[in-house]
Amino acid sequence: MSEDNKFPGPPPPDDFSKTTPNINVGGDDGVQNDWDKTNYNYPKQPAADDWGKTVTNIKPINTDNSDYGKTFYPGSQQQVPQAPDWGMTQANVSVNPADIGSTPEDFGAQPGGGYDKTTPYFQLPEAERAKYQNLPPTPTEQAEQQKKEQAAKGGIPGWLWAVAGIFGMFAFAVVVLLFVYFFVLRDTSFKVTVKNAPPGSKIVIDNESQWGTTREDGSYELTNLKPGTRKISIKHPNFECRDMEVKGEAGETPEPLTARCTPITVKPGEDCGVFSPGEFDKAERCYNMALDALPDPFTAEDLVRALNILIINFDTGSFAIPDERLAALQKGAGFIKRLPPDTVLEVGGHTDNVGGDATNQPLSENRAKAVKDKLVTFGVRPEALQTRGYGASKPRFDNATDNGKFLNRRIEYSIVKK
Secondary structure, X not given: OOOHHHOOXXXXXXXXXXXXXXXXXXXXXXXXXXXXXXXXXXXXXXXXXXXXXXXXXXXXXXXXXXXXXXXXXXXXXXXXXOOOOOOOOOOOOOOOHXXXXXXXXXXXXXXXXXXXXXXXXXXXXXXXXXXXXXXXXXXXXHHHHHHHHXXXXXXXXXXXXXXXXXXXXXXXXXXXXXXXXXXXXXXXXXXXXXXXXXXXXXXXXOOOEEEOEEOOOOOEEXXXXXXXXXXEEEEEOOEEEOOEEEEEOOOOOOOOEEOOEEEXXXXXXXXXXXXXXXXXXXXXXXXXXHHHOOOOOOOHHHHHHHHOOOOOOOOOOXXXXXXXXXXXXXXXXXXXXXXXXXXXXXXXXXXXXOOOHHHHHHHHHHHHHHHHHHHHHOXXXXXXXXXXXXXXXXXXXXXXXXXXXXXXXXXXXXXXXX
């Protein structure tokens, strides 16, 4: 710092008509010009006060080729060399290969110099240097390297790639076609037809599943059977049928099978004069027995009494005939066809008293018509049958009991003409 107490007193007031700098700027007398340097607060040198000059309290800087390129701060001392701090840029580093000595490679320079490169002014630690020296190649460099390797190996012609692609597509198409043929188009099963099975029967294959599609002629077509020997069973509540076997290979259609079934006769102790709710199978057995007991020839009255034994258990509000009763209707149709040509029978539908006339009347008509249509499909002439719905108007039993309601829900045959 400067010593203020040793400065002389203030100079005379300035004359603003001219400006006189209070520093020695040198001249033609060979005195050094001080504007080339700026020196702050260095220890002053004794000098005579001269108010025509500005005398600073400094001594000349030591300029023996060592102080240039450095910044000296007020009161600074000669700094002791310290270990490099990688967070700072070390100034005054010589990057001239001639000045470096015997190891210019440490600074990235080559002997003889080279100003077309950027030479760092510091050396990275080994760990940092390895990280930056072993960078992976860029995509452009990789592509160039691949081109060089391919060129060195001679490469693969483009036409060969095209041929390989076409061959691959062809092979894929062949695989797809083979898959479609073996698993989609090619028939891996066989089918067979079963004739003379009672209508409404259930066909069981190998005692495991129900099978079969009913044709218009009453036969059953069994499809998608696994190749080999298959066991076929026919199940019906009022018929006993023998089991059958069929053998077939994929895509084959063996000869049709003929079912051998016999009606189940009335069991010992069964009373065919009384039926309780749910005894549909019992009523059918009595019906079959009555038909089989008809004389030959039989009268229309004899046939009507036998036909009225059958009870068709329509679902509530439905007029669809249950499959279990189709065999009974088919057997009855065979007897109706034996009546004289001029004979006409009425198929009447009846309900119990549950529900109003608006519901029961059309329901009874639809049930009578459903029975007639089924008899016609079994070979009865349409003109030999008439239909009529009675609703709940003609009960035969007491609707106050469940058994009476069950018996009143019936199909009843009568003679219109003979």
